[in-house]
Every structure is written in structure tokens, then in C-alpha cells.
Amino acid sequence: MRRSFIGDIVNAYLDEEPLDRLVDTCFVFPNKRACTFFHQAMSQAMQARGLRGFHPESCTIVDLVTRSVDTVHADRLESIFILYCVYRRIQLEHYEASDKNTVQAPDVDFNSFQRWADVLMSDINEVDMQLVDPAELFHNIEAVREISSNYLTENQAEAILRHWGDPRLPGEVSEFWNHVVHPSGDGRRGSKASAGFIKLWQVLFEVYTRFRETLREKGLHYMGMAYREICETLPDREASDLPCRRYVFVGFNMLSRAEQRIFAILRDKPTPDGEPLADFYWDTASPAFADEGNPAVRFLREYAREFPSLHDCPGESLPFPEIHIVGVPSRIGQAKYIGDTIAGLFPGVATGAAPDPERMLDTAVVLPDENMALPVLRAIPADIKPVNLTMGYRLRNSSVGSLVSDVVGMQLRARRSRSGEPVFFHKDVIKVLSHPFVRLAAGVAAGEATMHINLGRVYNVTREFFTRTDRYSRLLPLFDFIDDRNDTTAVLDYLTSILRWVLDAMPDATLALRAMSDPDQNTEETDPETTVGDDEVEPLPDGPTPQIPARPSPLVIDTALVLKYLDAIDHLRRLTATYLAPKGAYMADTTVFHLVERLVAGETVSFEGRPLEGLQIMGVLEARVIDFGNLFIPSMNEQIFPRRHFPKTFIPNVLRQAYGMLTTEHQEASYAYYFYRLVQRARRVWMLYCSHADDKSTGEP
Numbered sequence: 077m078r079r080s081f082i083g084d085i086v087n088a089y090l091d092e093e094p095l096d097r098l099v100d101t102c103f104v105f106p107n108k109r110a111c112t113f114f115h116q117a118m119s120q121a122m123q124a125r126g127l128r129g130f131h132p133e134s135c136t137i138v139d140l141v142t143r144s145v146d147t148v149h150a151d152r153l154e155s156i157f158i159l160y161c162v163y164r165r166i167q168l169e170h171y172e173a174s175d176k177n178t179v180q181a182p183d184v185d186f187n188s189f190q191r192w193a194d195v196l197m198s199d200i201n202e203v204d205m206q207l208v209d210p211a212e213l214f215h216n217i218e219a220v221r222e223i224s225s226n227y228l229t230e231n232q233a234e235a236i237l238r239h240w241g242d243p244r245l246p247g248e249v250s251e252f253w254n255h256v257v258h259p260s261g262d263g264r265r266g267s268k269a270s271a272g273f274i275k276l277w278q279v280l281f282e283v284y285t286r287f288r289e290t291l292r293e294k295g296l297h298y299m300g301m302a303y304r305e306i307c308e309t310l311p312d313r314e315a316s317d318l319p320c321r322r323y324v325f326v327g328f329n330m331l332s333r334a335e336q337r338i339f340a341i342l343r344d345k346p347t348p349d350g351e352p353l354a355d356f357y358w359d360t361a362s363p364a365f366a367d368e369g370n371p372a373v374r375f376l377r378e379y380a381r382e383f384p385s386l387h388d389c390p391g392e393s394l395p396f397p398e399i400h401i402v403g404v405p406s407r408i409g410q411a412k413y414i415g416d417t418i419a420g421l422f423p424g425v426a427t428g429a430a431p432d433p434e435r436m437l438d439t440a441v442v443l444p445d446e447n448m449a450l451p452v453l454r455a456i457p458a459d460i461k462p463v464n465l466t467m468g469y470r471l472r473n474s475s476v477g478s479l480v481s482d483v484v485g486m487q488l489r490a491r492r493s494r495s496g497e498p499v500f501f502h503k504d505v506i507k508v509l510s511h512p513f514v515r516l517a518a519g520v521a522a523g524e525a526t527m528h529i530n531l532g533r534v535y536n537v538t539r540e541f542f543t544r545t546d547r548y549s550r551l552l553p554l555f556d557f558i559d560d561r562n563d564t565t566a567v568l569d570y571l572t573s574i575l576r577w578v579l580d581a582m583p584d585a586t587l588a589l590r591a592m593s594d595p596d597q598n599t600e601e602t603d604p605e606t607t608v609g610d611d612e613v614e615p616l617p618d619g620p621t622p623q624i625p626a627r628p629s630p631l632v633i634d635t636a637l638v639l640k641y642l643d644a645i646d647h648l649r650r651l652t653a654t655y656l657a658p659k660g661a662y663m664a665d666t667t668v669f670h671l672v673e674r675l676v677a678g679e680t681v682s683f684e685g686r687p688l689e690g691l692q693i694m695g696v697l698e699a700r701v702i703d704f705g706n707l708f709i710p711s712m713n714e715q716i717f718p719r720r721h722f723p724k725t726f727i728p729n730v731l732r733q734a735y736g737m738l739t740t741e742h743q744e745a746s747y748a749y750y751f752y753r754l755v756q757r758a759r760r761v762w763m764l765y766c767s768h769a770d771d772k773s774t775g776e777p
Contacts, residue, residue: 082114100132149297159196360373414441418460490504518550520547
């Protein structure tokens with residue numbers, strides 16, 4: 077059996093360090109799952125040596141940083157609302173200082189603002205993670221944007237067009253910079269009143285500074301803010317003031333400048349006994365890393381030279397595993413292939429024999445595409461258990477997200493007839509009635525209502541249509557008409573009633589509620605190291621991460637997602653009451669329905685399984701630092717693994733490169749490392765790809 081990377085480090089420390097000194101040592105990993113496997117490896121190694129004693133401490137790099145600051149992490153939704161209030165206040169202050177005779181009083185459209193708020197917060201976070209001078213950077217952004225602006229009048233533009241025969245004009249300033257501010261009572265863009273007002277790029281540094289100040293006043297932080305604070309305060313702390321004698325950093329690959337600074341401070345800080353305060357271990361055992369041109373290891377070599385290891389670990393290059401590359405013409409086909417192959421790994425299970433627990437734990441399905449989670453769960457034979465799901469799952473990709481999207485679309489096209497009766501467009505109604513959750517809750521009624529609408533050629537469906545029979549009346553909660561779509565309370569109450577109606581019909585709701593109420597849960601946190609194009613995996617507020625049962629059914633997962641959506645709506649209700657209602661927030665040309673769909677659907681639920689039992693299903697980030705003998709990786713299509721999209725940013729690439737910020741090069745190198753490290757210690761690897769090209773897949777030959 078091949079050694080694991082974590083196991084090699086555990087053995088090196090037990091061989092070189094007395095056990096009583098390990099108690100004061102903290103092992104720091106990129107993710108929490110690695111911490112769990114570390115303690116398992118430590119238990120096995122101590123048992124093999126006949127040792128008894130306490131384990132050393134372990135934590136993630138995020139835990140290490142957040143423990144050292146006196147603020148708490150602000151969740152995504154609240155951060156958006158705080159950033160909006162900060163920006164709105166700055167715009168009003170600039171108006172007060174301007175010539176009010178030439179510029180109308182502005183207001184900031186919240187719905188337009190929140191569309192790009194995530195991008196702005198990501199950029200602000202990275203400015204701190206990379207320890208960039210914000211004043212200098214934002215000044216240069218202002219200069220670049222001013223140069224790229226189009227100052228031609230309409231007559232000049234028409235003259236150029238007539239002369240050259242094509243529109244050889246500078247590119248228009250990005251919509252981001254212009255669409256937020258409107259004069260009060262006037263939502264038109266480009267009017268004289270709004271054109272004279274301050275541009276966003278001109279106040280970026282002010283927004284950055286005030287946003288940080290406001291968070292600090294509320295006792296909150298975003299991760300980059302906490303990292304910068306540690307980099308500023310850690311040099312003044314004595315080694316004896318730190319809680320641990322030594323910090324051992326294991327399995328990192330793409331470091332931010334803040335992380336490099338923390339590593340360097342701990343490496344160089346003198347200690348009372350002269351022993352090093354920090355130790356570092358880098359996993360470079362893959363034969364692919366021997367290639368000098370491999371981008372996956374270029375950064376790693378630099379880190380290994382700058383932050384060497386204290387103890388020698390077996391780091392010889394390992395041979396490539398046995399690799400099977402399989403083309404399957406659909407995602408469902410990939411899931412079924414995985415299920416059949418896993419069944420073949422445990423042939424005795426079909427006859428009633430229990431699967432080998434060690435082989436089960438040594439087998440994992442790593443999903444580059446989170447949408448494969450439910451198909452894979454359905455495809456794994458029922459006798460293979462336990463099965464543990466550990467990954468982040470975006471609400472917008474879930475069944476509850478699609479139901480809310482369908483309902484929102486139906487409500488936005490609904491209207492009152494001439495007689496004043498609410499009517500819904502028949503195609504929207506049929507789409508809602510066809511949703512799996514509606515079929516689960518009232519399948520017979522939904523089927524009959526759909527048939528009635530189709531056969532009767534009903535174009536506009538009234539709410540009274542669903543009062544004709546007692547069976548149809550079960551569908552009434554779906555078709556409450558919302559007259560004022562900007563009434564936050566009415567919209568949120570309506571969506572809450574629909575989700576509770578769905579929840580009442582789910583037979584596994586009690587099981588999911590019990591799993592989510594377990595207080596002894598660990599959540600998989602976002603490692604700032606992985607913000608190189610990675611979607612954040614952040615648990616929603618006011619509730620623990622759901623732990624999936626030993627044999628999770630897709631319905632249990634759906635139930636947990638519905639519950640999380642309800643939590644997010646309740647949280648949104650509190651935030652709107654706190655930040656928008658008292659300040660009379662401005663919303664132009666949209667509704668609260670849009671607000672809910674865009675804000676809540678962007679949230680991510682982090683599922684936490686039982687990592688030391690059974691077959692593992694996890695995301696790419698959750699698999700870091702962990703080794704498996706049998707490994708299945710579906711969705712190995714181009715643009716899926718590695719990821720198909722690069723992180724959105726408002727910082728021009730030329731400035732990102734100049735200031736050493738993350739670029740597409742860093743993302744590609746990071747994902748190359750994830751792949752090679754993932755397969756390097758496996759015995760057998762199955763890589764599956766979709767061979768059929770459609771709108772969701774590029775297809776491969």
C-alpha cells in the first residue's frame with residue numbers, strides 16, 4: 077500500500093520529535109478535511125509505535141488567522157448590504173459638495189449595485205490578500221479608466237462613422253462604471269444630470285477605506301482584511317506570546333502574498349529555546365513535477381526554496397498510477413459507469429457481504445462539476461454504504477433554485493385582466509406545475525391541471541382556476557398574486573410559504589432537520605489560497621453545515637437545500653429591514669423578486685460528511701492533501717476541469733500583473749497542481765469525459 081503524504085509527515089515528526097513536544101505543535105492545513113485525516117494518521121502511527129498521549133493541535137490557515145483577530149467574518153449577504161450603504165453615502169457626500177444647480181440629487185439603484193457587488197468585494201479582498209497598496213492601485217485604475225473613456229459627442233461620432241465607414245471609436249466605458257447612479261426620480265442613463273456626477277472609479281479608494289472602517293465598527297471582517305491585519309500585527313508579537321511552540325504548514329501550493337508574509341514572519345521570529353517557530357512541507361512527489369516547464373510546480377519550487385522543511389520526508393518521485401480514460405456521451409452515463417465500476421470493486425456486496433471498510437475509505441469520487449453530485453449518488457448501488465458527500469453546492473444549481481426561478485418568472489409576467497382578476501401566462505404555469513418538487517407535493521393535481529390547460533387551450537390562467545376542485549386547491553399556495561413586486565415583506569412571505577409547502581411534502585424532512593441541528597458539525601471553509609478562480613464555499617448564516625446521513629438519498633440533500641434557502645430568505649429579511657428600509661433604498665426598473673433570486677441563488681451550501689467512514693464523494697478543493705487508492709474523476713472535459721471561466725474582476729489585467737495579483741496564469745497553474753497531486757499516490761484512476769457536444773459540454777473525441 078502506498079504511503080500518504082500526511083502519513084509521511086506524521087512519521088517524520090514521531091521519529092524526530094519527542095511526543096511531549098508535539099503537544100505544543102500546531103499542524104496547519106489548507107482545509108478541514110485534511111485535519112481529520114491527519115489525526116487518523118497520527119492515531120495509527122502512535123498505535124503502531126505503542127505510544128500513548130495527546131495529539132498535536134491542527135487547524136486550517138483560515139482558523140489560524142481568524143483566531144488572531146478580534147473581529148468575526150462577515151457573511152456575503154451582509155457584506156453586500158454594508159458595501160451598498162457605504163457607496164451610497166459617499167455619493168451623497170460628493171453631491172453635497174458639488175454645484176447643486178447643475179447636478180440633480182443622485183440615488184444609487186440597489187438592484188443594479190448588487191449585480192456587481194460580488195466582483196467589487198472580490199477585488200477588495202484580493203487587494204488585501206496580495207498586500208497591494210490600495211491608494212496607488214486605485215489611483216492607477218482611475219487613470220486607466222479615464223484614458224479609456226469615450227469623450228466624443230454624438231456629432232463627432234457620426235462624422236467618424238461617415239468618414240471611415242465603420243465605428244472606429246474607443247470602447248465605451250464598461251456598464252459597471254455608469255449604471256449605478258441615477259438622479260432622483262429619473263432612471264434614465266446618460267442624462268445630463270447623471271453624466272456630470274462622480275464616476276465609481278473615481279471613489280474606489282474611498283469606498284475601500286470606508287468599507288473597512290464600517291466593518292471594523294461592526295466587529296466584522298472579510299478574509300483579506302483579517303490577513304492584512306495579521307501581517308501588520310504579527311511582527312510585534314513575541315514567540316512566547318503565541319499559543320503554540322511551532323506551526324507546521326502542510327500541503328499548500330498557491331500562496332497569496334499575505335500568506336507568504338505570515339510564513340516568513342514565523343520562520344524568522346526568534347524563540348526562547350532557539351528552535352524554529354515554523355516548519356513547511358510541500359508535496360512534489362508526482363513524476364509530472366520533474367518537468368521544469370510544468371506550470372503546476374513553478375511556484376512550488378520557489379516556495380520550497382524559501383520555506384524549507386526541518387525533517388526529511390520520503391519525497392521520491394512516484395510512478396503514475398494505472399489510468400483508465402473513458403468517454404461517455406452524457407453526464408448520467410458517466411454517473412452510471414462510476415456506479416457499475418464501484419460495484420465491481422466490492423463484488424461480495426451483491427451477495428450480502430459487507431464491503432471492506434479500508435477499501436471503502438480508500439475509494440473516492442472527486443467532482444470538478446458539482447452538478448454531478450446527485451446523479452452519482454443515485455448511481456452508486458444501495459448496498460454500498462456508508463457514502464459520504466463533502467462539497468460546496470450552489471443554491472442556483474439546486475432543484476429549489478430552479479423552482480424559485482420558475483416562480484419568479486411566472487410572477488414577473490403575471491398581470492391583472494381588464495376585470496381586475498389576476499392572470500398568469502399559461503407556459504409559466506405549466507413550467508411551475510412540471511417542476512419535480514411540485515410533482516412531489518401534489519403530483520396528481522399538477523398533472524390534471526396541466527392536461528386541463530393544454531386540452532382547453534387556456535392562454536391566461538386565473539387563480540380561480542385552482543379553486544375548481546379540492547384537488548386543484550392544493551396548488552393554490554403557488555399562485556398567490558403579488559400586486560406590489562417591490563413590497564419586500566409580501567414577496568419574502570410568498571416565497572417562504574412556497575418553500576414550506578414543498579418542505580411539508582418531503583418525507584425525509586425530519587431526517588434532514590435532525591442532521592442540520594447536530595451541533596457537533598465542522599464546516600469546510602474557503603481557503604483564501606484557493607480564490608484563484610474558485611467559487612467560495614461559505615456556509616449560510618444562522619445555521620450549522622448539514623451533515624449528510626450514512627446513506628444520503630438525493631431527496632435528503634434536496635430537503636437540506638430547501639431548508640438552507642429558507643434560512644437565506646430569513647437572513648435577507650433581517651438585512652433589508654436593517655440596511656434598506658430605514659434608508660429608503662432606491663430600486664429602479666426591477667422588483668424584490670429579482671433581488672431575492674440574484675442574492676440568495678449566489679449562496680453556497682457546504683455539505684459535511686463523515687470523512688473516516690465509507691466511500692467519499694467530494695469536490696476538488698475538499699480533496700487537497702488527501703490520498704486515495706481508487707479514484708474516479710468525471711467531467712474531465714475541457715473548460716470544466718480546469719474550470720471554464722476565469723474570475724470576474726474590475727482591475728485591468730495589466731495592473732494585476734504589475735502589482736503581482738492573481739491572473740489566469742495562476743489559476744491554470746493551481747488547477748494543474750490540483751490534478752497531478754490528486755492522482756500521484758493513487759493505484760487506479762478512472763477519468764471520465766462527456767463525448768457528446770451540446771450546450772453544456774464541449775464534447776471530446
